Amino acid sequence: MLGGLHIQYYVVCKRKLWLYSKNINLAPDNDKVLEGAVLHDRAYRQVKERDIHIDNQIQIDAIDKQYIREVKNSSKMIEADQWQLIFYLYELKKRGINKKGLIQYTKERKTEEIELTPNKVTELKKMVNEIEQIIYQTKPPKFVKKRYCKSCAYHDFCFAGEESE
Template sequence: MVNGIEIQYFNVCKRKLWLYSKQITMEVENDRVMEGKILHERSYQRLEQREMLIDNQFKIDAVDGEYIREVKISSKMAEADKWQLLFYLYELKLRGVNKKGLISYTKEKKTEEVILDIEKEHKLENMIKEIQIIRNQDYPPTLKKLPYCSKCAYFDFCFSDVEEDISC
């Protein structure tokens, strides 16, 4: 089964997805990841339904009426954030629960509504198939230098043998 983090990583970096799928997790000591965990602990405290693990497959931050809520530090990965939330909405729909989504970006103090439709469902189904293909590869996808690599938890792993200037 695919999970929400894999959808996020698929939309950020296919190599990161592959590494994560092989249980090569670098996030444990990463400051940005720790900041996100603290943010999640402090968010939505007024809501009773928070940090809900669904079928041991994915965890949603909160349920607030007709909405599934996700909280993110910033909108730098807004597209990946959107697809992660769409995945949660899709999985809930498969279980007979129809909701809309809200992503709150704390640094920008803004919230975006996310709505699942048939076109997005088809795109998610294709993403899930592609994720399964990437997971089954013997080697990670080729390294691509992206603008946010220097802040990634996998940076040292990916760039340890690279001799060129990699300051993104």
């Protein structure tokens, strides 16, 4: 069963997606992950419905009458953040819950509204099909160096045996 991190990792790095899908989880001790956990714990304290888990598939930071809400440190991974929230909106819609989404970026002090559109649903379905193809491969996707590799929890794993940076 796919979750929000599958969607996010697909957008960020397909190799990271594959590793995560194989339960190779190097992230818990990563500084960025720990920073995000603290942010998540402090966010939306005024909202009654927070930290909602649905069917062991999605974990929403907060929900109110109009929005599902996600909090992020920065917008460096904005496309991945958007698709993660689109996935949540889609999954809720399948369960009869229609909402809009809000992503709050604390460092930039900005908020982005996300709406589920038919075009986004079509694109998301294609994305889900590609994710399923990737996670069922016997070997990880080829290593592709990206600008954010150095801050990734999988950095040492991915760079082992690769040419030096």
